[in-house]
Amino acid sequence: AYSRLVLGIETSCDDTGAAVLDETGHILGESLHSQTEVHLRSGGIIPPVAQQLHREHIERVVHEALERGNVDPCQLSAVAATVKPGMALSLGIGLEFSRKFVRQHNKPFIPIHHMEAHALTVRMLQPVPFPFLVLLVSGGHSLLAVARGVDDFLVLGHSLDVAPGDALDKVARRLSLVKHPQCSTLSGGQAIELLAKDGDRTSIALTTPMGKINDCCFSFTGLRNQVTMIIKKKEEEEGVEEGALLSCVNDIAAATQHTVATHLAKRTHRAILFCKANNLLTSSNPTLVVSGGVASNQYIRKALTVITEREGVSLLCPPAKFCTDNGVMIAWNGVERMREEKGILPPNVDVCYEPKAP
Ligand code: KG4
Ligand code: ZN
Secondary structure, rough: OOEEEEEEEOOOEEEEEEEEEOOOOOOOEEEEEOOHHHHHHOOOOOOOHHHHHHHHHHHHHHHEEEOOOOHHHOOOOOEEEEEEOHHHHHHHHHHHHHHHHHHOOOOOOOEEEHHHHHHHHHHHOOOOOOOOEEEEEEEOOOEEEEEOEEEEEEEEEEOOOOHHHHHHHHHHHHHHHHHOOOOOOHHHHHHHHHHHHOOHHHHHHHOOOOOOOOOOOEHHHHHHHHHHHHHHHHHHOOOOOOOOOOHHHHHHHHHHHHHHHHHHHHHHHHHHHHHHOHHHHHOOOOOEEEEOOHHOOOHHHHHHHHHHHHOOOEEEEOOOOHOOHHHHHHHHHHHHHHHOOOOOOOOHHHHHHOOOOO
């Protein structure tokens, strides 16, 4: 049967991703170029470096996705690309490429909000009817929202400072985990999850953020500072240089991960109670979707499971591959928008688009 095809392009941060999907969510072809290794070596993302890497790889990545799907650009029904939020220089490359591409092939353009795409990816894998609660936790964002429709999100909470993944990355960097034999190729969050497995979280005292504030917002900077002070103290005790701590690295990882998990679980619990009190979720099957890079953390998932089981809420976590940035989630959001004819622009439009933030 004929099914419309959508090409999705993602360049908001440090992944150049492209994918071609049909209307049912079947992935025909995909390609992803990750810059993680480069940024790990430089100790963080340097925006112009990320931009340059996107520039070098975008054409190949897009053509690879098309080729792998055996799809010619003329067969596409639309092109979807992330336009916000993200790093301006990185977004610019995807946007510039997409605009040229849609003009050249005369295809409609669908601007995509990166966080909305994360939020709805789960619907590509299984039917999840609106409305549902979504927790998005990545290196750039932390957000609790009710997804009420393809372009209708009610934000319940967000981070007042940095995102959990960012805090985990900074702690990992402070501990020089990239030099750790097991962690050289892992992101900060992955390194902490791995090392935490052999750690004793109770041996390091950390306070859960925002204990006395009764809302659904997050904060991770204070936690990061707490951990940094503990690391400093331990380094002095050991008489080692900054970032050379040997003992209790696993314990610090375990305590940090546990505190992030507890904070996320407590805020999510509040959000569930709020949704129940205000009848904001499907009463027959209230659902929490957790996505974003940090959502691939099994310890954090477990903490959330405790809450959702207690509250009779179904917890859905897309597989790790679909929790992190890729072209697939952007193409899927394009499919959802195309189906509902929402936010589709003509090929020649000057893209100055402000999608509604979730
Ligand atoms: O969604 P993502 O790939 O990119 C955006 O930030 O949009 O998320 C990347 C973030 C990084 O901060 C990384 O450290 C974190 O997700 N992360 C994890 C894990 N895997 C990735 N954090 C905790 N546990 C993990 N297993
Ligand atoms: Zn993301």
